[in-house]
Amino acid sequence: MTEVSQSQFRAAMLDSDQPVPEGLRDKAGAPAGKRFNVYRNNVAVGLTEALEAAFPVIRKLVGDAFFKALAGVYLRNHPPASPLMMHYGAEMPGFLKGFEPVRALPYLPDVARLEIAIRQSYHAADAAPVTVEDLGALPPDAFARARFTFAPAVRLVSSRFPIHGIWVANMQPDAPKPGKGAEDVLITRPKFDPRPHLLSRPAAIFTARMMEGQSLTAAMAAAGGGLDLGETLARLFTEGAITRIS
Amino acid sequence: MFDVPPSHLPPLPGVGYKPQHYSAILADPAPVGWFEVHAENYMGDGGRPLAQLRALADRFPISVHGVGLSIGGEGRLDPDHLSRLKHLCDWLRPASFSEHLAWSTHDNQFFNDLLPLPYTSATLTRVCDHIDEVQDVLGRKMLLENPSSYLAFAESEMAEPEFLRAVSDRTGCGLLLDVNNVFISATNLGYNPRAYIDAFPLDRVGEMHLAGHDEDEDDSGAVLLIDSHGREMAEPVWALLDYTLARSGPKPLLIEWDNDVPDWPILAAEARRAETALERIAA
Numbered sequence: 001m002t003e004v005s006q007s008q009f010r011a012a013m014l015d016s017d018q019p020v021p022e023g024l025r026d027k028a029g030a031p032a033g034k035r036f037n038v039y040r041n042n043v044a045v046g047l048t049e050a051l052e053a054a055f056p057v058i059r060k061l062v063g064d065a066f067f068k069a070l071a072g073v074y075l076r077n078h079p080p081a082s083p084l085m086m087h088y089g090a091e092m093p094g095f096l097k098g099f100e101p102v103r104a105l106p107y108l109p110d111v112a113r114l115e116i117a118i119r120q121s122y123h124a125a126d127a128a129p130v131t132v133e134d135l136g137a138l139p140p141d142a143f144a145r146a147r148f149t150f151a152p153a154v155r156l157v158s159s160r161f162p163i164h165g166i167w168v169a170n171m172q173p174d175a176p177k178p179g180k181g182a183e184d185v186l187i188t189r190p191k192f193d194p195r196p197h198l199l200s201r202p203a204a205i206f207t208a209r210m211m212e213g214q215s216l217t218a219a220m221a222a223a224g225g226g227l228d229l230g231e232t233l234a235r236l237f238t239e240g241a242i243t244r245i246s
Numbered sequence: 247m248f249d250v251p252p253s254h255l256p257p258l259p260g261v262g263y264k265p266q267h268y269s270a271i272l273a274d275p276a277p278v279g280w281f282e283v284h285a286e287n288y289m290g291d292g293g294r295p296l297a298q299l300r301a302l303a304d305r306f307p308i309s310v311h312g313v314g315l316s317i318g319g320e321g322r323l324d325p326d327h328l329s330r331l332k333h334l335c336d337w338l339r340p341a342s343f344s345e346h347l348a349w350s351t352h353d354n355q356f357f358n359d360l361l362p363l364p365y366t367s368a369t370l371t372r373v374c375d376h377i378d379e380v381q382d383v384l385g386r387k388m389l390l391e392n393p394s395s396y397l398a399f400a401e402s403e404m405a406e407p408e409f410l411r412a413v414s415d416r417t418g419c420g421l422l423l424d425v426n427n428v429f430i431s432a433t434n435l436g437y438n439p440r441a442y443i444d445a446f447p448l449d450r451v452g453e454m455h456l457a458g459h460d461e462d463e464d465d466s467g468a469v470l471l472i473d474s475h476g477r478e479m480a481e482p483v484w485a486l487l488d489y490t491l492a493r494s495g496p497k498p499l500l501i502e503w504d505n506d507v508p509d510w511p512i513l514a515a516e517a518r519r520a521e522t523a524l525e526r527i528a529a
Contacts, residue, residue: 001402006320006352009361023400025366026464027436032397033465035434038397038472042449053353057502080356083286083314123290126297152291192294 001210013039014076037117053090058096058108058172070099076244086123090116107161114185114196118243121187121194125155129240131137132233138245145216148210148236149244153189155205156199158182164198172173188239189208202227253342253389253420253452255280255498256289257524259517262502269300270510272305276308278517280519282300282309282500285292287442289330299338307341309453309500310334316351317390318363324351328383335384342453342498344389344422345380347373347410353364363410364399370416382421389452390414391422394459406431407445421447423497424455425490429483430471448494456487456520457502468478476505478516484523491527499524 002023007068011038012018024032048071051061059067093109093116102108129151138146156162164185165178186197186202199207202223209219220227236242258279262272272276281302288299288310302308335343337415348360354428365371380388390407404412410421430440436447460475462470479487479501491497500522503512 004364004399006349007359010352010355010357013357013361025398025400026448026466027398027468028466029398029400029432030466035397035464035470038462038470041360042359043357050358080358081354082324083316083351083358085286085331085357085358088291107385122293123295124293125291126293153293189293192297 009039012036013043014079021190033042044072044075047080048072050080050085051075051092052099054119055092055112056237057111057115057199058092058168060170061105061108061111061166062102066101070102084117092116106164107159107163109162110157110159110161111166113159114157117157117185117187118194118196121153121155121189124151124189127151127153127243129237129243130245132172132237133246135233135237144215146216146243147213148189149210149246151189151241151243152196153187154211154241155187156184156204156211157187158204158208164196166194185233186241188241189235190240195239197239199232200226200228203232206232252340253309253344253498255309255341255453257496257498259501260307260309260372261370261513262301262504263302264296264499264503266507267335267510267513268302271302274510274514275491277306278333280307280309280498282311283314283335283468284500285310285331285343286314287478288334293384300407303338303340308338308346309342310338310340312343312345313360314350314356314358315345315376315380316349316356317345318346318347318349318361318369318373319351319376320372321352323376323379324354328380331374331380332383335386339422342389343384344391344453346391346393347413348393353409360393361401362393362395362397365402365404365406367403367466370409370412370435373413374412374416377413377419382463383415387419389422391424391455391462392429393394393431394424394434396434396470396472398435405445407442407447411447411450414447420452421450422455423448423451423490423494424457425457425478425487426457426483426502429480429486430459433469433471441487443486443490443493444521448490451494451497453500453501454487454490455502456483456516459483474505475502477503484519487520487523488526493524496527 004021006025007020034101051071092112096109160182162178162183164183168175184199193238206223208220209222256279260280261278263281263283457475460472460474464470501516
């Protein structure tokens, strides 16, 4: 049997314990042997590099060598479902949740969610923002009923862990150590570079409700008395997060 | 039946575009004749990648080079991916679109590598059907690139140049001749690279690729060259390029450098060396 199906090729490529398919040869017609490892290696290295680019903070948190080992397990359990490497790693949060060796780092899945959101924001569609003056021009009753359309690049990520602090401490030199407790992160993309902002809990509730399409009045009521409406709206508009008021 | 290779790239050196070189390219008064991008890196919805590509395309001819279509795959082509390619080509209107004689997807799993094919009549039929489909959907002819080989299939019935010629005959597609891949495959599989070039239908070639490789060895201690795209092109490959150009005439030449990517001046220097090779055949 000298024919090699792509199923056989794949099986041996993803599992080094499997024998190299018999129909593969070296230049003398002998079994391909070690030559097959070029493909095993290329696939593992290529996908590992894609994951390293996608999750720089996770990589710093667990260290280079550990991340490579983790990526090796991930890529065999979750090979890409599409040729768009910019989307590869979407199952990383769930994978980390169930990955025994990182049980002592329970914040990793949420940090991975934040990194995925930042990457999605980077590749999201462009959209022309409206300004806070557009909001101010509304008559009072229309203001109360106003709903926002958010730019495609805006994301909100909430966690019971201090994910903003962890992200900043690992991505920016001289950043303070992360605090404790839950954090909500708003991601905006004024031009091309996504920016994570730490929100207060009331501002996060308000923003989440507005992103769901609720009115200003409803979102303010949900956020409660602790909401600094002026500051929250100013940030959304100066960051170009709102593309339409209706 | 075959008039002009289906590429509108100028017969000049071009360079594989890397976003980190964007400012240096725009600041360079005489950068290169054209740029090539990997299609899959420009399939997001917006942001910097597409904005930069649009600005680049305003100044230079662009070649769109796919690395994920899996033209040699046993399964059908991914219709979603094909429509993304169409969207990109309709938006950008590139001077050329090319893909690989390889497979990279199986059962909806993508391996991010160019995997080898046996050269049989069954493979030929499948590859031609897929290329017909691509050319129908895109509404243009494409170029198909020869792979770098590390092993051979016992079941193969024909040599690679013969196989590629048949694909081009049946589908009308042009060919992308990767000169470094020819040298790698010839070394790894024990044939003469010049004989490969002699057998290759050079009139179908719309573009050539130039790149560096690494050296390893196989179980028997024989040299095994690895297509690494991480350094300057090796001297024997420059000689093979001269041999090829002397027979093909001027062609668009691409410098590919995808790993350990250097600063722009190093790439520009490789492109100048390619320009010298083109000037030699014009003289």
